[in-house]
Amino acid sequence: MCGWIRVSNSIKATADTPTHTVAAPLVERLVATxxxxxxxLLAVYGFGSRVQGTAGQGSDLDMAVLVAGYADALLLWQLAGELADRAGCTVDLLDLRAASTVMQYQVITQGVRWWARDAQASLYESTILSEKTALDAARAGLLADIRETGTVYGR
Structure with missing residues (x-):
């Protein structure tokens, strides 16, 4: 299925949902760019305080893209400036595939997928969830030690 993803917290809900403060027409312009x-380009995500409805006056707009392979870092930097001009605030634009597992997990669980070309985005999101589960299992002992001792590496 091409186009806008219709889920409860998607772009289609932004106009009526007070917890998502990025207006749908703006999202459409940003995604079109x-x-x-x-x-x-496989998918576009919004996340962070502006999407969660907790933004302050100086808050930026956090966005992520999923592409086939990796996005060109210079292009993303240039586009962040263009998107900022359209959005009226600073835009942070990241390559979802190049981000850490923890950041990827935050984007897909606390953010909003504003657009996806097809089902590849959903498949990649499933991979992220699996990788985060494996990471949590691998570091469970370390996290338990930190909770118990209140220190990291004995400091």
């Missing part, structure tokens, strides 16, 4: 400029 990315669709036109980012090769191999």
């Amino acid at each position: 990315l669709q036109a400029r980012v090769p191999g």
Whole structure:
């Protein structure tokens, strides 16, 4: 299925949902810019305080893109400036695939998928969930020690 994803917290809900403060027309313009400029674009996400409805006056707009392979870092930096001009605030734009597992998990669980080209985004999101589960299992002992001792590496 191409186009806008229809889920409870998607772009279609932003106009009526007070917890998502990025207006749908703005999201559509931002996504259209990315669709036109980012090769191999698979999905666009919004996350952070502006999406969660907790933004302050100086808050930025956090966005992520999922592309086939990895996005060009210079292009993302240039686009962040263009998107900031459209959004009226600073935009942080990250390559979801290049982000840490923890950051990927935050984007897909606390953010909103604003657009996806097809089902590849959902498949990648499933992979992120699996990787985060494996990471949590691998570091469970360390986290338990930190909770118990209140220190990291004995400091």
